[in-house]
Structure formats: C-alpha cells, structure tokens
Amino acid sequence: MSEVTEAEVQRLVDTLLAEHSNDDMVGFLGAQFDAGLARMDYPVSHGGLDASPKLQDVVDAALEKAGRRYPWTRNPMGIGMCGPTIIARGTEEQQARFMRPIFTAEEIxxxxxxxxxxxxxxxxxxxxxxxxxxxxxxxxxxxxxxxxxxxxxxxxxxxxxxxxxxxxxxxxxxxxxxxxxxxxxxxxxxxxxxxxxxxxxxxxxxxxxxxxxxxxEGWRVANATLMNERVSIGSSTPARGSGLIAGAVKAWEGCNDKTPARLDRLMRTWVDAEVLRLGSLRAAAKREKGVPGPEGSVLKLLSGKVGHAVAALVVELMGPDGMLCGTYTRATSRTRNENTGEGMMNQSDPVLAFVGSPGSTIAGGTIDIQKNIVGERVLGLPREPGFDPNTPWSQIPRNG
Ligand SMILES: Cc1cc2nc3c(=O)[nH]c(=O)nc-3n(C[C@H](O)[C@H](O)[C@H](O)COP(=O)(O)OP(=O)(O)OC[C@H]3O[C@@H](n4cnc5c(N)ncnc54)[C@H](O)[C@@H]3O)c2cc1C
Incomplete structure (x- = not known):
C-alpha cells in the first residue's frame, strides 16, 4: 500500500475541482478516475492510489461540499459488485478495459x-x-x-x-x-x-x-461479488437522523392520530436505524483493503429489516393517505433519469418505497440466508444439514 497522506489527497481533489468545475458529469467522473480519486484502495491507473480506503472519506467530503457527490444510483451493480470483483479477481487487461467506463457509468x-x-x-x-x-x-x-x-x-x-x-x-x-x-x-x-x-x-x-x-473457480469469484453486494446494500451511512428514518419523523409530525403506542414504535424504529447507522460506520472504519468478510451479512440483515420497518411505519402514520399511490406507473422498462440515474423505484414516494421495501429483504440473499451465514461464519455454529459437498452436481435432484 502506498504512503499517500491526507494532505496530498486533499490537494488532488482541490486540483480536480479547480480544473474540471465545468465538465459534464461523464467528463468530470473520467477526470476523477484518472486522478486516482475513484476509490483510494484501487490500484494506480485503475481509479485508485493503492492507498488506505479510509482516505476515501477525504475525497467524498470535498466532492459533497462542492456539489459533486458521486451518483451511486447510475450503475449500482457495476460500482458496488462487478467493479470490485474485477479488481479482486480479474486480469490486468480486464481491469484496464472495464474499470473506467464502470466508474463513469458509460457502461452499465x-x-x-x-x-x-x-x-x-x-x-x-x-x-x-x-x-x-x-x-x-x-x-x-x-x-x-x-x-x-x-x-x-x-x-x-x-x-x-x-x-x-x-x-x-x-x-x-x-x-x-x-x-x-x-x-x-x-x-x-x-x-x-x-x-x-x-x-x-x-x-x-x-x-x-x-x-x-x-x-x-467461479464460486470464489461469486463470493467476492456477494460479499461486496451485502456491504454495498447494507452499509450506506446517512447522517444521524437523516435517511429513511427522517421520513418517519416527518410522517409523525404530520400524523393526525398520535397515540403513545405509535410514538413508542417510532422510538424503537429510530433506535434500530441508529444501530444500523453506527454499525455501518464501524464496518467502514474497520474495513481493510480487499474483499469484505461475512460481517457484511450482519449489516445486510439489519438494513433489510430496518428499511421495511421504517417504510411500514411511515405508511401507517400517513393514515388513509398511506393507501394512495399517486405516481404508480406500470412501466415496462426502467425510466432512467440521465442526471440522477434513478428510476428503479421512486424512493421519494413513501407508498412506493413501502411496496418496494420487501425486495431489500430478499435481494443479495434473503434474511434467512444472512442468518445462516452469520450463524455459521461469524458465530461458529454447526453447518445446516445438506447433501454431501462431494456429491456431483449432476446427481443432485432438482426441478426442471
Ligand atoms: C429487488 C431484487 C433484485 C435482485 N437482483 C438480482 C440481480 O441483479 N442478480 C441476481 O442474480 N439475482 C437478483 N435477485 C435475486 C435474489 O438474489 C434471489 O431472489 C434471492 O437470492 C432468493 O432466491 P429465490 O428468489 O430463488 O428464493 P428461494 O431460494 O426459493 O427462497 C424461498 C424462501 O425459502 C427460504 N430459504 C431458502 N433456503 C433456505 C435455507 N437454506 N435456510 C433458511 N431459509 C431458506 C428463503 O429465505 C425464502 O424465504 C434480486 C432479487 C430482488 C428481490
């Protein structure tokens, strides 16, 4: 790992912002990648500086302040899973071919x-x-x-x-x-x-x-991807009181039926959301270079549960309005906003967020599967019963 200092990183970001303030999004992201400021722990020439991943906070904070926050929703699979897998397991040629257009989201x-x-x-x-x-x-x-x-x-x-x-x-x-x-x-x-x-x-x-x-060796490659997926699904860290839980507090303020039981539920959900937030911060601080470990499953497990609980609470606090879904569209393909990249689900509509929230308890491995992983690989419990791992795949019964 290189010995890049925080001051050097800050200087590089300042130069990027000074020289590319008027670039369009793709142009700016390309310049960010070329300067090694895409992801600190990636190799030099593949978007990084081979430096401590903790230095990425310096980059992110400066870009956020300048209104150049990275558009995560443009290429979530590329950024969160496929890119890290190519870095971890891909050849030099594959890294040179794919990492830049993944970061600029020119290739989804x-x-x-x-x-x-x-x-x-x-x-x-x-x-x-x-x-x-x-x-x-x-x-x-x-x-x-x-x-x-x-x-x-x-x-x-x-x-x-x-x-x-x-x-x-x-x-x-x-x-x-x-x-x-x-x-x-x-x-x-x-x-x-x-x-x-x-x-x-x-x-x-x-x-x-x-x-x-x-x-x-596909299973090893898949594991690298899935561990990254769990971390990227489970570890977004909004500021205290912001993110999904802010929507619940806002819904409480507008609620016409503020019972003590509902207040109690809001408080419990707020505490769960805060535990998730602090857990995510701790995981990010502890995270060393390389493929994340099974602890990503703890965050994935929590984030699915908390996301669903918050979305359900918001809809309940909305009263009868929580049954209305004004912007529901039966689109046949994803409507993609080229500026934000959003369109998978309208997260700003609380009813749609509620309807979509069970998906986060399934995608990237269901809650039950995360519990198995935590039990077996974090807590050291015995493996669940199954076929002898040496049985040829062709001899395992399956549907279809
Ligand atoms: C929004 C969304 C996006 C997705 N995106 C992708 C994607 O981009 N690429 C991709 O490849 N896949 C994707 N998936 C698929 C996702 O990974 C699978 O749906 C998930 O792994 C569960 O598999 P399954 O649907 O076949 O359910 P099943 O495996 O059939 O599970 C059915 C039920 O049985 C339970 N179960 C199964 N096995 C066990 C066990 N051993 N112990 C305890 N309980 C068990 C499960 O928890 C579940 O409740 C996505 C899913 C969703 C919801």
Missing amino acids: WCQLFSEPGAGSDVAGLATRAVKDGDEWVINGQKIWTSSAHIAAWGLLLARTDPEAPKHKGLTAFLIDMHQPGVEVRPIRSMAGASGFNEVFFTDAKVPDSMRIGDVG
Missing part, C-alpha cells in the same frame, strides 16, 4: 447469478458454459437480473463441469449483453417499475479472455 453492468431453480442455493445453478476453441458457448436462463435491460455487460456465473461437486463446477465470465443469443425480458414488480428481468442465453458467446478467475 448487471449480475447474472440467480436462476428459477437456484436463488438462495445459487451454487446449484444450471446455465451451461461449454468450451469451443477459444470461446465459451452459453445456454440457460437467469432471473431477477437487476438492470439487465440497460446493461452493456454482465457478470455471469455458469456451470462448466456438471460432474464436479456443485460449488466446484462453476466458472465466472464477463459477458457482452448486446450480442445475438442474449434476450432480456423485463419483469414488472409490485412497485410498478421493471428494475429486474429474465435473461435467456441461446448459444451466446464469451471469449476465453473474458473468463474471470480459473475454470472451476
């Missing part, structure tokens, strides 16, 4: 893991990748793939050896989503929009140079 990414028969048990997936000369031929189906309808690239997990045990026969690939043989069909969620999709592969192609990690 999606994560192609879940299948109709493999969600919680994602290692049981059936999409096949068969080697043919210098390329791989992909056939199968994915589901719940967020952002696939706007994605240029996807991080794909596929089965390369059906006779190996299920965790050992997987390989990960970076797949071009705009090629023949890739069909994306949006799924409409109960929140109205279609942020996720079914994806069908029919003889789609991936060059071997776009394999990420060794053949059969």
Whole structure:
C-alpha cells in the first residue's frame, strides 16, 4: 500500500475541482478516475492510489461540499459488485478495459447469478458454459437480473463441469449483453417499475479472455461479488437522523392520530436505524483493503429489516393517505433519469418505497440466508444439514 497522506489527497481533489468545475458529469467522473480519486484502495491507473480506503472519506467530503457527490444510483451493480470483483479477481487487461467506463457509468453492468431453480442455493445453478476453441458457448436462463435491460455487460456465473461437486463446477465470465443469443425480458414488480428481468442465453458467446478467475473457480469469484453486494446494500451511512428514518419523523409530525403506542414504535424504529447507522460506520472504519468478510451479512440483515420497518411505519402514520399511490406507473422498462440515474423505484414516494421495501429483504440473499451465514461464519455454529459437498452436481435432484 502506498504512503499517500491526507494532505496530498486533499490537494488532488482541490486540483480536480479547480480544473474540471465545468465538465459534464461523464467528463468530470473520467477526470476523477484518472486522478486516482475513484476509490483510494484501487490500484494506480485503475481509479485508485493503492492507498488506505479510509482516505476515501477525504475525497467524498470535498466532492459533497462542492456539489459533486458521486451518483451511486447510475450503475449500482457495476460500482458496488462487478467493479470490485474485477479488481479482486480479474486480469490486468480486464481491469484496464472495464474499470473506467464502470466508474463513469458509460457502461452499465448487471449480475447474472440467480436462476428459477437456484436463488438462495445459487451454487446449484444450471446455465451451461461449454468450451469451443477459444470461446465459451452459453445456454440457460437467469432471473431477477437487476438492470439487465440497460446493461452493456454482465457478470455471469455458469456451470462448466456438471460432474464436479456443485460449488466446484462453476466458472465466472464477463459477458457482452448486446450480442445475438442474449434476450432480456423485463419483469414488472409490485412497485410498478421493471428494475429486474429474465435473461435467456441461446448459444451466446464469451471469449476465453473474458473468463474471470480459473475454470472451476467461479464460486470464489461469486463470493467476492456477494460479499461486496451485502456491504454495498447494507452499509450506506446517512447522517444521524437523516435517511429513511427522517421520513418517519416527518410522517409523525404530520400524523393526525398520535397515540403513545405509535410514538413508542417510532422510538424503537429510530433506535434500530441508529444501530444500523453506527454499525455501518464501524464496518467502514474497520474495513481493510480487499474483499469484505461475512460481517457484511450482519449489516445486510439489519438494513433489510430496518428499511421495511421504517417504510411500514411511515405508511401507517400517513393514515388513509398511506393507501394512495399517486405516481404508480406500470412501466415496462426502467425510466432512467440521465442526471440522477434513478428510476428503479421512486424512493421519494413513501407508498412506493413501502411496496418496494420487501425486495431489500430478499435481494443479495434473503434474511434467512444472512442468518445462516452469520450463524455459521461469524458465530461458529454447526453447518445446516445438506447433501454431501462431494456429491456431483449432476446427481443432485432438482426441478426442471
Ligand atoms: C429487488 C431484487 C433484485 C435482485 N437482483 C438480482 C440481480 O441483479 N442478480 C441476481 O442474480 N439475482 C437478483 N435477485 C435475486 C435474489 O438474489 C434471489 O431472489 C434471492 O437470492 C432468493 O432466491 P429465490 O428468489 O430463488 O428464493 P428461494 O431460494 O426459493 O427462497 C424461498 C424462501 O425459502 C427460504 N430459504 C431458502 N433456503 C433456505 C435455507 N437454506 N435456510 C433458511 N431459509 C431458506 C428463503 O429465505 C425464502 O424465504 C434480486 C432479487 C430482488 C428481490
């Protein structure tokens, strides 16, 4: 790790802001990446300075103050999961090719893991990748793939050896989503929009140079992605009293039926939200360079529960208005605001936020699965019963 000081980082941000104040968003983000200010712990020339991740706070605070806050919602899968995985497991060529357009959001990414028969048990997936000369031929189906309808690239997990045990026969690939043989069909969620999709592969192609990690090493690659996903879903840290809980306090102020029981619920929810916030800050402070550990599951578990509880409380405090959903649209594709990148769900509408909130208790691994991970890997409890891990995947019974 390099010995960059806080003062040097501050000087670099000041220079960036002075020289690029009038750039459009993509131009500014490109300059930020080139200056090594995208993510401090990334290698030099891939958006970082090979420095302590804690120095990122200096960058973020200065950009926030200058009104140049990073637009996280533009490319959430690319920034939160696929980019960190390419840094952790990808080749130098893959890092050079992909990291910049991920950061500038010129190329949107999606994560192609879940299948109709493999969600919680994602290692049981059936999409096949068969080697043919210098390329791989992909056939199968994915589901719940967020952002696939706007994605240029996807991080794909596929089965390369059906006779190996299920965790050992997987390989990960970076797949071009705009090629023949890739069909994306949006799924409409109960929140109205279609942020996720079914994806069908029919003889789609991936060059071997776009394999990420060794053949059969896909589970390790997937774990790097999932740990990052849990951290990125679970660890946003708004200032005290802001974020989702601020909406609940506002709804309380406007509530016409302020009973002691409701006040008690508000206080309990506020405390839970504060515990989550402080836990996130602690995780960020402790986080060292590299792939995050299973403690990300604790935050993911809490954030799903707190998010849902806050959204339900807000709707209840709104009284009869909480049953109305004025901006509900049955959109067939994600309406993307090019400035904010938002559109997955209208978070500013409390009723839509409520309708969408169960999704956060499922995406990235359900609450039950996070409890299993915390039990087994953090608390050291015995593993849950299952098939002998050495059973070949082809001999494990499954639907379809
Ligand atoms: C908003 C949203 C976005 C998503 N985006 C993506 C994406 O971009 N890419 C992607 O690949 N996937 C994505 N997913 C899919 C998500 O990862 C899966 O839905 C999730 O892993 C659960 O899998 P499943 O739906 O097949 O449910 P199942 O695995 O069938 O689970 C059904 C129920 O059984 C419980 N259960 C299952 N196994 C166990 C166990 N061992 N112990 C205890 N309880 C268990 C579960 O908790 C759940 O309640 C997304 C999902 C949502 C909701």
